[in-house]
Amino acid sequence: MRDERDGLDFDVVTDDAETIHEECGVFGIWAPGRDVARLTYFGLRALQHRGQDSAGIAVGDGQTVLVRKDLGLCGQIFSDADLAAMPGKVAVGHVRYGTSGARSWEAAQPHLSTIGDVIIALAHNGTLVNSDKLRLELIRLGVPFLSDTDSEVAAKLIGYFTEQTSHIREGIRNAMEMIEGGYAMALVRENALYAFRDPHGIRPLVLGKLDDDSWVVASETCALDIIGAKFQRQVRPGEVIRISDDGVVSEQAVEPRACATCIFEHVYFARPDSVVNGRSVYSMRYEMGRQLAREAPADVDLVIGVPDSGLPPAEGFAHELGLPFGEGLIKNRYVARTFIAPTQEMREMGVRMKLNALPDNVEGKRIVMVDDSIVRGTTSKQIVRMLKEAGAKEVHVRINCPEVKWPCFYGIDTAVQSQLISARKDPEEVCDFIGADSLAFLSLEGLLRSVPTDGYCDACYTGRYPVEIPPAFSAGKFLDGYEPQNLSRASRASRMQIEDVLTSNEEDE
Ligand SMILES: O=P(O)(O)OC[C@H]1O[C@H](OP(=O)(O)OP(=O)(O)O)[C@H](O)[C@@H]1O
Numbered sequence: 020m021r022d023e024r025d026g027l028d029f030d031v032v033t034d035d036a037e038t039i040h041e042e043c044g045v046f047g048i049w050a051p052g053r054d055v056a057r058l059t060y061f062g063l064r065a066l067q068h069r070g071q072d073s074a075g076i077a078v079g080d081g082q083t084v085l086v087r088k089d090l091g092l093c094g095q096i097f098s099d100a101d102l103a104a105m106p107g108k109v110a111v112g113h114v115r116y117g118t119s120g121a122r123s124w125e126a127a128q129p130h131l132s133t134i135g136d137v138i139i140a141l142a143h144n145g146t147l148v149n150s151d152k153l154r155l156e157l158i159r160l161g162v163p164f165l166s167d168t169d170s171e172v173a174a175k176l177i178g179y180f181t182e183q184t185s186h187i188r189e190g191i192r193n194a195m196e197m198i199e200g201g202y203a204m205a206l207v208r209e210n211a212l213y214a215f216r217d218p219h220g221i222r223p224l225v226l227g228k229l230d231d232d233s234w235v236v237a238s239e240t241c242a243l244d245i246i247g248a249k250f251q252r253q254v255r256p257g258e259v260i261r262i263s264d265d266g267v268v269s270e271q272a273v274e275p276r277a278c279a280t281c282i283f284e285h286v287y288f289a290r291p292d293s294v295v296n297g298r299s300v301y302s303m304r305y306e307m308g309r310q311l312a313r314e315a316p317a318d319v320d321l322v323i324g325v326p327d328s329g330l331p332p333a334e335g336f337a338h339e340l341g342l343p344f345g346e347g348l349i350k351n352r353y354v355a356r357t358f359i360a361p362t363q364e365m366r367e368m369g370v371r372m373k374l375n376a377l378p379d380n381v382e383g384k385r386i387v388m389v390d391d392s393i394v395r396g397t398t399s400k401q402i403v404r405m406l407k408e409a410g411a412k413e414v415h416v417r418i419n420c421p422e423v424k425w426p427c428f429y430g431i432d433t434a435v436q437s438q439l440i441s442a443r444k445d446p447e448e449v450c451d452f453i454g455a456d457s458l459a460f461l462s463l464e465g466l467l468r469s470v471p472t473d474g475y476c477d478a479c480y481t482g483r484y485p486v487e488i489p490p491a492f493s494a495g496k497f498l499d500g501y502e503p504q505n506l507s508r509a510s511r512a513s514r515m516q517i518e519d520v521l522t523s524n525e526e527d528e
């Protein structure tokens with residue numbers, strides 16, 4: 020099939036089209052008297068599945084803020100000596116998979132902002148849809164930039180407002196009124212930690228506590244577990260939490276809007292041992308598999324899951340139908356994506372390097388293979404072929420989420436619709452493309468029945484976007500015939516100039 024937009028064959032779309040990519044992980048800790056850099060490092064190790072481009076830690080030592088960041092995995096970047104050289108009482112950390120801007124050292128996080136005598140460092144998970152406009156205004160106001168990322172815009176905007184108003188609370192509040200999109204952020208200054216989330220709560224952020232009145236924030240609860248912190252609650256949409264010598268202070272900085280937590284977190288991104296709204300991600304995925312079995316059963320000899328995120332739903336699928344569940348694919352956990360070269364042949368080898376069929380279990384059998392999602396179709400196509408080459412008689416593919424038809428603009432790297440196989444082919448055509456004997460997707464209703472009752476963003480399945488996507492941002496990203504729906508309008512302040520926001524604040528006083 021041809022891609023009308025860029026004239027490329029569908030199989031050879033972009034240089035890293037082999038899978039969807041994770042997003043970022045953020046971590047923050049307030050723990051005077053403890054080794055905050057090392058604890059942050061452990062937190063980042065637990066969040067490494069959310070991003071492998073780069074990682075960084077920023078520490079506040081009471082006087083100033085020090086940042087160390089680099090390209091690569093946490094374990095490659097930080098030595099014992101590096102961590103020992105970062106004493107302090109408060110820290111934030113970040114693992115990145117870039118959605119905005121280059122994959123460069125400059126784009127690595129946390130982003131440092133030094134405007135006047137305000138020194139802050141910011142870690143951001145998500146994507147801002149109006150950062151281009153804000154960057155231009157900040158440049159006009161004399162603020163320098165090192166990278167072309169949305170996250171640096173947020174850091175500099177907060178720094179600028181803080182310097183202008185002399186209050187970091189005001190700096191963060193003003194910035195939250197202006198930025199639009201998905202964000203979960205942790206910010207450190209020399210003596211305090213701040214954590215805040217966009218008013219729809221698109222990206223996750225939780226608050227935890229250590230025994231000795233030390234506090235932690237993180238993208239997922241698995242990062243609390245690793246350092247022995249206890250989950251307290253989620254950071255609320257539009258809320259700012261400040262943790263300092265004065266304790267924990269919460270403020271509703273901007274009005275919350277209709278809750279729109281990313282449902283793809285439950286399907287794919289989050290670690291199975293993380294807990295959301297009292298339920299483990301593992302149990303939700305297991306339930307998705309059961310729902311899928313009710314909606315699209317199959318008469319087979321064995322159910323297998325695609326490691327890693329397809330394993331819990333495969334177990335649920337098998338349990339629901341009383342079928343045997345076993346291993347059919349073995350994953351090599353030491354293959355890094357960056358080694359995969361930008362040709363189709365090499366990408367196909369990439370999937371083979373990562374996954375291999377287990378002939379002992381699949382030979383001569385009719386198989387159901389469960390995976391969490393089909394995005395570009397590369398993984399399923401390769402795996403079905405491998406299973407057949409290993410002797411499987413039939414391979415029926417079951418996917419525990421609906422068809423991914425729409426690009427994400429809030430922190431996931433699927434921002435061009437032409438790359439999404441289900442936007443261009445119906446399930447029967449996708450089934451042919453991946454070479455399966457049958458294919459079925461979980462319905463949206465079935466997915467929603469499997470997760471805690473909450474307000475969710477489901478835009479990648481439905482095209483109903485919780486945050487307005489400015490036309491300049493989405494230009495060229497939708498295929499002809501697709502009309503996205505914007506469910507909410509951008510705030511009044513986000514349409515104003517930076518100076519006007521400051522003036523209108525003065526008038527309000
Ligand atoms: O249709 P595609 O574009 O190939 O993308 C979909 C695949 O990508 C993800 O797996 P990934 O290998 O990234 O992570 P996992 O090991 O957590 O499943 C996802 O779980 C699917 O298997």
Ligand SMILES: NC(=O)CC[C@H](N)C(=O)O
Pocket residue numbers: 041042043044115116117118119120126128143144145146147168169170430431
């Ligand atoms: N995946 C993410 O959350 C990325 C954060 C930010 N947009 C960046 O590109 O650095």
Ligand code: SF4
Pocket residue numbers: 201221280281282283284426427428429430431476477478479480
């Ligand atoms: S569009 Fe999809 S991946 Fe993006 S935030 Fe919404 S549910 Fe999550």
Ligand SMILES: [Mg+2]
Pocket residue numbers: 325326327328329390391398
């Ligand atoms: Mg997978």
